[in-house]
Amino acid sequence: MQCLECGDELSKLDNNHLLHCCSLTLHEYALRHHLPLDLLLDRDQINCEDRIDEYSSPPSQPSERARALLRGVKWSGLLRPENEFTLLPGEVRRLDLLLWDLQWLAEYGFQFRQEYRYADATHRVTSLNRLKVPTTLLQQNVDVRLSPVPPPDFLWSLAVLIAHVGELQAGYLFLQFPQQTAAETVMVESEQRGIHFKQLDAADHTDGVLLRTLRLSDTRQLLELVKGMLNEMPGVSERFYQNTPEVTVSKELVFDSAHFITDHPAKCSNLHGGRYLLHVKVRDRIDPVTGCVVDYGYLKRVATKQVIEKFDHHNLNYAAAELAWRSSTEMLCVFVWEQLIDYLPGLVELELYETTQSWCNYAGPSLETFQERGSDRLLGHFVDESLGRSPYRNLIKQKLTTLEVIGKSTG
Numbered sequence: 001m002q003c004l005e006c007g008d009e010l011s012k013l014d015n016n017h018l019l020h021c022c023s024l025t026l027h028e029y030a031l032r033h034h035l036p037l038d039l040l041l042d043r044d045q046i047n048c049e050d051r052i053d054e055y056s057s058p059p060s061q062p063s064e065r066a067r068a069l070l071r072g073v074k075w076s077g078l079l080r081p082e083n084e085f086t087l088l089p090g091e092v093r094r095l096d097l098l099l100w101d102l103q104w105l106a107e108y109g110f111q112f113r114q115e116y117r118y119a120d121a122t123h124r125v126t127s128l129n130r131l132k133v134p135t136t137l138l139q140q141n142v143d144v145r146l147s148p149v150p151p152p153d154f155l156w157s158l159a160v161l162i163a164h165v166g167e168l169q170a171g172y173l174f175l176q177f178p179q180q181t182a183a184e185t186v187m188v189e190s191e192q193r194g195i196h197f198k199q200l201d202a203a204d205h206t207d208g209v210l211l212r213t214l215r216l217s218d219t220r221q222l223l224e225l226v227k228g229m230l231n232e233m234p235g236v237s238e239r240f241y242q243n244t245p246e247v248t249v250s251k252e253l254v255f256d257s258a259h260f261i262t263d264h265p266a267k268c269s270n271l272h273g274g275r276y277l278l279h280v281k282v283r284d285r286i287d288p289v290t291g292c293v294v295d296y297g298y299l300k301r302v303a304t305k306q307v308i309e310k311f312d313h314h315n316l317n318y319a320a321a322e323l324a325w326r327s328s329t330e331m332l333c334v335f336v337w338e339q340l341i342d343y344l345p346g347l348v349e350l351e352l353y354e355t356t357q358s359w360c361n362y363a364g365p366s367l368e369t370f371q372e373r374g375s376d377r378l379l380g381h382f383v384d385e386s387l388g389r390s391p392y393r394n395l396i397k398q399k400l401t402t403l404e405v406i407g408k409s410t411g
Contacts, residue, residue: 001040004033013040015114025114027092027127037116037125046116046125052084052134058107062141066107068152070142072160073101075186077178077205086138088131093289095129096234097163102131108141109133154189159229161186162222163236169294170284170345172367173213173222176204183209195222202302202343212342216368238288248283248348249292251299255308259316259327271315277353278307278336284346294346306339322379329354333362334376341367 001010005022018024030037062070073079079088088105090098102112110131118125167174175197177183187197196214203210213219223230223240230236258273280303284293310319316327322335333350341347345367353359365373381387 005029012042012045014045025092025095025129026116027114027129028095030127031092037127041116041125046118048115050085050113050115050132055109055111055132055134055137057137057140058109060107062107063104064153065156066104068156069101069104069160070108071152072157073164075157075161075177075179075182076165077176077208078164081135082132084134084136085132086135087133090129090131091289092127092129094235097236098129098131100232100234105131105133109137155226156229158186158190159226159233162226163230163233166239167287167290168219168240168285169282170367171216171219172345173219175211177209177211178205178207180207180209183211187211190222193225195225198342200343202298202305204298212345215371235289242288244285244288246283246285247293248281249294249296249299250279250281251296251303253278253280253300253303253308255312257311257314257316257319259323261328262317262325274354276311277359278303279349279351280340280344280347281349281351282344282346283348294344299344302343303340306343307336310339321383325382329358329360330362331379333360334364335379337362337364338370338375338379341365341370 001013002008003010003013003017003021005018005024008017008021010017013026013029015026018026018029022029024032026040027037029035030040070079073088079086081087088098088101088110090101099112102110110133113128113130113132115128115130116125117128161175162173165176175183175186177186183199187199190197195218197211197218198214200210200212213222227237230240254275254277256273256275258271260271261268263269280299282294282299286293316332317324320335323331329352333352336350336352337347341364348363350362350364351359352362364370364376
């Protein structure tokens, strides 16, 4: 086999050769030369078992930076058990960040592994980049630094969390937490520094929490606060500061609903139903690390919970007070926009089809504008507390004793 980087003829291509030849791992080499790993690896390199006896305890106690980093990755939910090991996975696009983690997590006994796995479900060889440590060894090193030692530096832990799982959407920072306690710590500590978050009901984890910076100013203040720390981490600053192309992505969703149009002069006043087709469109910069604007799974999950579950196989007029009078596609679009904008600040347009021949396009206010103005008055007539306070209602009250019910039996 010939190395396409240096031209040497080799009996086997592996990381040992490549790291000395071009400083690439085998996974990076495969991507650079767009080759499947199946063609590069021998059978004895695939599905190899890691051995605990290859790990040893570090000679000294973990430093304060190592403690802060470990807490940050714990907050992120990325640290996970696998058999007798605890591991921190990393994407090949962010391999340098994983190695930056290693320089500190080595103080707990972590080592880098690039493991090649074949599974019948995938029908191909895949590569896993991770830092690993035997769980018992990690626990020994953690136990050494228990109370009364003060907690690790909050800002460094927060910077590590942002670097690993933070996502920007239209200038708002989103943070996923697998545990409520970690999210509460971040919220309380951040508020003491004048930075506010909003909790959203769209967590990836069953018992987790999704936080979003409350306002654009909170994002700017937070990123400025940890900018120096993020700049130390390879490949992180580009996620939050680099200009990349903007594109619009769209998700199509379907729901079946019945409705009627109150006071409509034609047949639409009768209860009728149909299949609605909704296109949710989000525009933003491409994240240089994920290659995406927003995860389609997140977009679908949010739209399903906030919209589809409210309306599918329901009567629109009774599903929401704002639609009780007019459940038109126009009113429905305004209502749906307000259900989604908190979760999708990059939302630019809704396209809603009531039939294949009748549809509505709507571009509503930005999240910042929505926060300033609140819900559109168009939706609020029948839920407004001032309804019924008009002095003209006295004209009815004065006549109540003489009003007759038409059709009432006189017998």
